[in-house]
Amino acid sequence: MSSWQARLFSAVLRKTFKRRLAAANDAAAARRVLNSAIYRMPKDVTVTPHTLGGVPGEWVESRAGSGSVTLLYLHGGGYFACSPRTHRAVTTFFARQGFRVFVPDYRLAPEFPFPAAIEDAESVYTALLRAGCDPQRLVVAGDSAGGGLALALLLRLRDDRMPMPAAAALFSPLTDMGNDLPSRMRNSERCAMFVGARMPLAAEAYLAGADPRTPLASPVHADLRGLPPLLIHVGADEVLLDDSTVLAQRARQAGVAVDLRVWPAVPHVWQLFHWLIPEGRESLAAATVFLKRQAAFGAADARAARPDFDAVVIGTGFSGLGMAIRLKQAGVASFLLLEKAHEIGGTWRENTYPGCACDVPSHMYSFSFERKADWSRMYSGQAEILDYLKHCVDKHRLAPHICYGAELREAVFDEAADLWRVRTADGRSLTARIVVSAMGALHRPAYPQLPGIERFRGAVFHSAEWNHAYDLSGKRVAVIGTGASAIQFVPQIAPRVAQLTLFQRTPAWVLPKMDGPIGARAQAVLRHVPGAQGLFRCFVYWRQELSGLAFLHPKLMALAEKMGRRHIEKHIADAALREKLTPRYTIGCKRILLSNDYYPALARPNVAVVSDGIAAVAEDGIVDGRGVKHAADAIIYGTGFRVTDPLAPVRFVGRGGVDLNEAWRAGIQAYYGLMTAGYPNLFLLLGPNTGLGHNSVVFMAEQQISHAMKCLKLMRNKGMTSIEVRPEAQARFNERLQHRMHRTVWASGCKSWYLDANGKNVTLWPGFTFSYWGRMKRVRRQDYRFGQACGAPSLDAPQPASLRGN
Ligand code: NAP
Numbered sequence: 001m002s003s004w005q006a007r008l009f010s011a012v013l014r015k016t017f018k019r020r021l022a023a024a025n026d027a028a029a030a031r032r033v034l035n036s037a038i039y040r041m042p043k044d045v046t047v048t049p050h051t052l053g054g055v056p057g058e059w060v061e062s063r064a065g066s067g068s069v070t071l072l073y074l075h076g077g078g079y080f081a082c083s084p085r086t087h088r089a090v091t092t093f094f095a096r097q098g099f100r101v102f103v104p105d106y107r108l109a110p111e112f113p114f115p116a117a118i119e120d121a122e123s124v125y126t127a128l129l130r131a132g133c134d135p136q137r138l139v140v141a142g143d144s145a146g147g148g149l150a151l152a153l154l155l156r157l158r159d160d161r162m163p164m165p166a167a168a169a170l171f172s173p174l175t176d177m178g179n180d181l182p183s184r185m186r187n188s189e190r191c192a193m194f195v196g197a198r199m200p201l202a203a204e205a206y207l208a209g210a211d212p213r214t215p216l217a218s219p220v221h222a223d224l225r226g227l228p229p230l231l232i233h234v235g236a237d238e239v240l241l242d243d244s245t246v247l248a249q250r251a252r253q254a255g256v257a258v259d260l261r262v263w264p265a266v267p268h269v270w271q272l273f274h275w276l277i278p279e280g281r282e283s284l285a286a287a288t289v290f291l292k293r294q295a296a297f298g299a300a301d302a303r304a305a306r307p308d309f310d311a312v313v314i315g316t317g318f319s320g321l322g323m324a325i326r327l328k329q330a331g332v333a334s335f336l337l338l339e340k341a342h343e344i345g346g347t348w349r350e351n352t353y354p355g356c357a358c359d360v361p362s363h364m365y366s367f368s369f370e371r372k373a374d375w376s377r378m379y380s381g382q383a384e385i386l387d388y389l390k391h392c393v394d395k396h397r398l399a400p401h402i403c404y405g406a407e408l409r410e411a412v413f414d415e416a417a418d419l420w421r422v423r424t425a426d427g428r429s430l431t432a433r434i435v436v437s438a439m440g441a442l443h444r445p446a447y448p449q450l451p452g453i454e455r456f457r458g459a460v461f462h463s464a465e466w467n468h469a470y471d472l473s474g475k476r477v478a479v480i481g482t483g484a485s486a487i488q489f490v491p492q493i494a495p496r497v498a499q500l501t502l503f504q505r506t507p508a509w510v511l512p513k514m515d516g517p518i519g520a521r522a523q524a525v526l527r528h529v530p531g532a533q534g535l536f537r538c539f540v541y542w543r544q545e546l547s548g549l550a551f552l553h554p555k556l557m558a559l560a561e562k563m564g565r566r567h568i569e570k571h572i573a574d575a576a577l578r579e580k581l582t583p584r585y586t587i588g589c590k591r592i593l594l595s596n597d598y599y600p601a602l603a604r605p606n607v608a609v610v611s612d613g614i615a616a617v618a619e620d621g622i623v624d625g626r627g628v629k630h631a632a633d634a635i636i637y638g639t640g641f642r643v644t645d646p647l648a649p650v651r652f653v654g655r656g657g658v659d660l661n662e663a664w665r666a667g668i669q670a671y672y673g674l675m676t677a678g679y680p681n682l683f684l685l686l687g688p689n690t691g692l693g694h695n696s697v698v699f700m701a702e703q704q705i706s707h708a709m710k711c712l713k714l715m716r717n718k719g720m721t722s723i724e725v726r727p728e729a730q731a732r733f734n735e736r737l738q739h740r741m742h743r744t745v746w747a748s749g750c751k752s753w754y755l756d757a758n759g760k761n762v763t764l765w766p767g768f769t770f771s772y773w774g775r776m777k778r779v780r781r782q783d784y785r786f787g788q789a790c791g792a793p794s795l796d797a798p799q800p801a802s803l804r805g806n
Pocket of ligand 1: 357358359360442448449463480481482483484485486503504505506591614638639640641753
């Protein structure tokens with residue numbers, strides 16, 4: 001779907017510009033029309049005339065300094081029109097993103113026909129290399145004829161065995177001078193700028209009799225092997241559409257990595273109008289990330305004054321994607337999401353065990369700004385939640401920003417330059433002003449050390465690493481653990497297996513789940529009745545908040561405990577089993593579990609609950625604490641996640657070279673779970689004490705994201721390069737927090753992963769979520785310290801409305 005601005009602008013162009021261009025009888029007349037484009041230079045960018053390799057041109061650079069990547073930009077204009085000046089809207093955009101941009105004023109036809117432009121482009125490229133430009137940090141871009149010229153340059157460099165640039169971005173490239181690609185005529189009417197039949201005008205002027213199928217003139221016909229990665233953006237309505245689609249197809253066949261995107265209802269080279277139509281900005285932001293990823297994200301340049309990216313977000317689960325959406329909405333173009341896997345989704349990608357679902361209602365366990373009317377159930381399953389997250393990526397066009405297979409290993413804060421030096425497990429590195437950790441705490445499966453486990457001959461796997469290839473049908477299965485995951489998969493597998501032995505260390509309090517499908521009629525009401533969805537979300541929110549009362553006032557838990565006991569009594573007839581399953585601690589102290597099918601599953605004749613501990617594992621089963629052996633073909637761990645050293649194996653090294661893992665050994669703490677003293681420009685989404693026992697953590701993540709965005713706004717407005725919480729503000733906050741914690745149900749003495757080795761709850765928020773929201777709404781400036789690294793620029797967001805003011 002295209003924006004109304006793009007559709008309106010295309011319509012206006014069709015009526016005005018296209019008509020004028022179509023009426024031009026020769027190249028000189030068309031040149032006058034095309035050269036009429038003007039763009040008011042932004043004040044924060046400088047233009048310096050310069051000659052490189054004998055070719056005049058201009059350097060376009062941000063006054064705030066440049067990063068380490070140089071961009072050679074080749075302007076369009078059919079090889080006979082336009083100049084660096086007419087394309088400043090695009091080149092200044094790239095300069096503001098930290099590129100050093102050189103735009104050659106290459107020779108134009110008909111005075112200087114083919115291959116003069118290519119020779120000039122190659123001369124400039126060679127001069128850049130001679131001037132010390134590292135080809136790994138050199139990228140090329142071009143639009144229209146400039147896109148074709150960029151391709152021709154790459155072919156020349158390859159044939160001359162010259163070092164290739166790291167990547168190229170081509171906007172609606174003109175790749176065929178023969179004019180016989182079908183879209184030239186097919187899109188003649190729809191195209192907002194060109195009439196297909198008039199295209200040979202450019203070819204005549206440029207070719208001056210040369211064969212239009214000459215590969216350098218029409219790179220779509222060339223042998224494309226050995227080219228660097230290409231980003232190609234083109235409009236679906238353009239007469240030049242097939243110049244891109246055929247090129248992309250042929251380049252892929254030649255083994256070139258191609259990122260092709262076809263945009264609906266945009267005019268030719270709409271990037272020039274990014275200040276008017278959102279698709280322009282969108283396309284340039286995607287190109288920025290693409291080019292920087294190829295060029296900068298290899299080995300960070302320690303000398304560059306400016307970081308490669310404004311922000312790097314670690315992880316693509318709920319909180320990482322939420323942060324990315326807000327960065328994008330705020331107009332920050334230069335940000336990257338690092339994802340260790342090859343798909344988005346975090347915990348909802350990793351956990352695929354049978355019955356995996358959320359125990360928070362879906363209408364709350366989703367973004368407030370991205371509501372979904374057609375959740376199929378009150379408590380949705382893993383697949384539907386993962387689909388929802390994929391929808392968020394598509395709708396907010398986050399794909400270009402995501403770098404898969406990039407597992408963060410280390411981020412070191414450079415105190416002199418106020419930036420983070422980030423390194424991935426495979427040795428790549430980059431620099432970023434801001435790092436947002438959205439890694440989540442529950443992602444490293446905990447495997448208990450069971451004596452003799454190495455002897456076991458059957459299958460062994462963890463609920464978070466479910467082995468779907470292993471058929472459980474008719475097998476004897478031992479399940480260890482009775483937590484949130486086990487109570488979901490045990491009822492699913494119990495009917496399939498021959499025997500299920502459940503090893504329970506501590507029984508959990510399990511309450512009925514008010515779950516059920518949401519019918520088509522209810523979905524239609526939520527979708528179509530104005531305000532219905534908001535109202536329903538509001539109802540669910542306050543219902544969840546109400547249950548929070550009991551966590552804060554443990555006496556109120558008596559009612560829940562009664563429900564828990566009744567739930568057991570209703571489904572378990574055997575008195576001994578009832579006894580085993582009844583917890584001996586205050587309900588709520590560990591996570592309250594919700595299930596309607598857990599107890600009925602345990603009452604099955606093929607299910608046994610063992611609560612005598614595990615003495616050893618034998619070749620073919622598990623020996624319990626009383627010496628009884630339980631035969632097993634498979635062992636499934638439902639034993640949760642490693643929560644001590646929540647950051648490991650990642651190292652965040654802050655001021656004074658202190659690793660946050662080390663700093664936290666004395667006790668994990670942060671300021672509102674978001675920032676921690678000594679680690680400037682590092683935001684920890686869902687950090688310490690932001691977990692919940694009663695409501696949606698997505699709500700908490702959203703409050704943190706909003707707060708982080710306000711911090712960034714402040715930084716930018718003050719022209720600062722760092723923000724850091726003051727240690728005294730953090731200490732004050734934690735003192736108050738732990739004081740509150742003493743009055744909650746979690747202080748009632750039971751053992752859980754909520755508590756650290758000293759019995760301190762470093763996991764949960766001891767209050768209502770609205771109280772957290774109230775505190776995160778405003779940035780208390782007195783709690784923060786701002787810094788300005790000498791000569792370094794602040795964040796590079798181009799001042800959209802949402803980043804202005806605080
Ligand atoms: P968990 O809640 O930590 O439960 C782990 C279970 O394994 C507990 O019963 C624990 O017993 C047992 N266990 C651990 N080590 C053991 C050992 N050496 N021997 C015997 N038993 C052992 O883990 P989880 O079920 O994977 O859930 C982890 C977290 O994921 C949850 O708390 C929740 O936050 C999240 N989760 C959420 C949902 C959801 O719907 N939103 C669903 C699943 C998971 P003890 O109780 O004695 O320690």
